[in-house]
Amino acid sequence: MTTTYSYSRLGTYETCPLQYKFAYIDRIKSDTEGIEAFMGSCFHKVMEHLYKELPFKILPLEDLLVSYDELWEKGWHPDIVVIRKDRTTEDYRACGRESIEKYYRRYHPFNxxxxxxxxxxxxxxxxxxxxxxxxxxxxxxxxxxxxxxxxxxxxxxxxxxxxxxxxxxxxxxxxxxxxxxxxxxxxxxxxxxxxxxxxxxxxxxxxxxxEDVKAQTIALIDEIEAQTEFLPSESFLCEWCGYQELCPRRKHLFKTESLPVNEYLNDDGVKLVNRFMELKGKVSEHKAEIGKLEEELEKVKEAAVVFGKKEGAETIAGSGFKLKISKKTDVSFPEKKDPQRLEIEKIIRDSGKWNEVEGLDIPALKKIYLEKKWDASLIEKLTPFAELKTTTQVTSSKLKEKE
CATH class of the missing domain: 3.90.320.10 (Lambda Exonuclease; Chain A)
Structure with missing residues (x-):
């Protein structure tokens, strides 16, 4: 059986596939209604009344406002919710009235x-x-x-x-x-x-x-009908969703937001989150402290290198420990995509050494080059492609008894 879609139905899926599932597949009726939607409904009904009467007469503005107030009073129910904490029910009611007044004055006599x-x-x-x-x-x-x-x-x-x-x-x-x-x-x-x-x-x-709109809408319908997961999609619109108590992303937030303070703080989920944030804060504090210590450690290393040069010493003694200052030389060769790699490969193949660095294994080539395991003439041919870098290392160890 072919499903007939409304634009609001398609829009619901684009907003949140899970909300779509609750509303149109599971057919779960939401118990709540946002006050924005309620106000909009009252306004639309007033406009419908105005324009249906136009062939016969132009309704006075006052009559439309009376009609709006009646619709508000008769349609109001306890499950209408005001999400915005900075606004009241009367704020929305007044907004609807003012909108009718503005519209009426702008378009009168509606001809x-x-x-x-x-x-x-x-x-x-x-x-x-x-x-x-x-x-x-x-x-x-x-x-x-x-x-x-x-x-x-x-x-x-x-x-x-x-x-x-x-x-x-x-x-x-x-x-x-x-x-x-x-x-x-x-x-x-x-x-x-x-x-x-x-x-x-x-x-x-x-x-x-x-035609583009047709194609996009057909593609959207195909996506909906092929969908099997209907995952939730979070946005600012979640606050207005009527299925928050069912949604895995919102249900605990929804459950706890209306709890009294004492019940809220005793909720197991709230306790877990609070403890998590407490520990996360402590970890952040320690990370900051570790960062400062690491900065100071680098400065001490630099000072040790300077001291070693000044004293002509490669080992510095301390209380039960010693620092050893050494130099390490490393070499790098061109990256895989570099055209020079082909030149290196040719030099090694021509020398008959390819099997020692099969596939041009760079770590193996580095070791051979630094330890000069090949003939000096071959090492010399590779030197234009080698980039040498010497670094100073400071390492610590325990002092031996005799030291």
Whole structure:
């Protein structure tokens, strides 16, 4: 059986595959509703009321505000949650009222275009076989005097940037569905109303862009239907998720955040985290101290080298221990990708010594070169490719009794 997808369903998967699983596969109903979504629903219903009455009359602003308050009162339930601790229920209620007032004053008398549909269900297939089905509800569809169409969407959330508007797929999908409603669809404007800010964004899509949206949406549906893991994806949106008590990334945070202080501190998980952080802090402190000691140790080594040179001594005696100052010479040869490696290889092969450094084993070649195990003439041929480096070492050991 072919599944019909809504844009919100697809968006849920893109936000978090695990949330998608809980909502659409396991069909677990969330007990909570974010106040932002509740306010948005009340605003949308007021707009629906306004535009459905337009063919008959223009409703007064006061009537719309009364309608909004009634929707708020009747729809309110105890499972509506306010995530933002710096905001109250009344802050959101007032924001919704002010958004209605701003919208009304900006667009009154609402005659810039002809409203054809309000909260219109749009169904479409993204392919010719009807395998990829989409449905959604368009807030409003208008027609201009020149025959062009407008798809309107009300947003009660935060302002987007221009890139997000021009890349939005939701209204583009609705534009594709518009062709199933009318035969004369050519020019279409996609219009977003960010009502809390009294801002309007307008964008358009070319036929090529619409085909890209189709392809992207088909690919997303294929990914969803092939998915077997549905792993959680963390973001700032987790705070608004209605499945936090089920999510392995959030369930303990969700469980403990509402506990009284005494219960919170006695929770086994909280104790483990607190002990972990305590130990991590101590480790950091010790690392810092070790770093300082290592810096001082290097300075003492340098001072020992200077003292040894001054005294002409390679061994310095201390209380039960001694320091030995020695020089170590190392040699390096060109890296594998360096063209000079081929020259080295040729020299060694021509000398008949290749089997002693099979595959040009660099550690073996270093040992042979430093210990001069080959003829002087061969060592001399290799010298242009060898880079010698001498370092001074300071090592410690116990003093023997006779020392």
């Amino acid at each position: 810039s275009s002809k409203t054809l549909f309000v909260e219109k269900e749009v169904k479409l297939s993204l392919d010719s076989e009807g395998k990829y089905l989409i449905k959604g509800y368009v807030d409003r569809i208008d027609e201009q005097a020149d025959g062009s169409y407008e798809i309107h969407d009300y947003k009660t959330g935060a302002l987007p940037d221009r890139k997000r508007i021009d890349g939005d797929k939701q209204l583009a999908i609705y534009q594709i569905g518009l062709s199933g409603l009318f035969d004369d669809v050519k020019d279409v404007k996609l219009i977003w109303h960010y009502v809390a800010y009294d801002k309007e964004f307008i964008s358009t899509r070319t036929l090529e862009q619409l």
